Amino acid sequence: MFRWLGVLGAALIFLTLSAGSAPAGRQGGHCALSATPLWAFHGLLDNTVDPQGSIEPLTALQACPGVPADQAQLTVYPDRDHNSWDPAYSDTADNDIYSWMLTFTNP
Numbered sequence: 001m002f003r004w005l006g007v008l009g010a011a012l013i014f015l016t017l018s019a020g021s022a023p024a025g026r027q028g029g030h031c032a033l034s035a036t037p038l039w040a041f042h043g044l045l046d047n048t049v050d051p052q053g054s055i056e057p058l059t060a061l062q063a064c065p066g067v068p069a070d071q072a073q074l075t076v077y078p079d080r081d082h083n084s085w086d087p088a089y090s091d092t093a094d095n096d097i098y099s100w101m102l103t104f105t106n107p
Contacts, residue, residue, distance in 0.1 A: 031064040037071040037104050039097065041088035043080030051076060070100075 038061065042054035058074040061067060075095060077084055089097060 031061065033061060034064045034067045034072075037100075039073040039075070039095075039100060041075045041077070041084040043082060043084040044076050044078045045081045046084070048082040070103075073100075 038058065040054045040058050042049075042051045044051050054074060055076065058072060062069070062072045062074075064072075075088065077087055080087060088095070
């Protein structure tokens with residue numbers, strides 16, 4: 001169960017502590033995370049962690065009942081390798097991860 005213990009694994013364990021997660025290049029995902037907003041980032045050319053390890057679980061999470069689109073997002077960079085965190089957290093990226101994170105609170 002914990003073979004993919006990373007950002008998603010930690011979010012699953014600490015559901016009550018986390019207002020959201022933004023994994024980059026990690027495997028995992030589960031409907032149990034449907035209450036925790038997730039925005040995963042992965043490079044399609046990643047040969048360290050299979051991109052399907054983000055694509056498949058986030059696609060499954062998006063199909064879970066009651067999961068709003070803005071709480072189960074996936075950005076795949078077609079020209080990036082394992083380092084997907086630079087564009088994900090860059091001020092020049094096409095996404096605004098920081099504003100997205102600040103829209104969520106943990107009751």
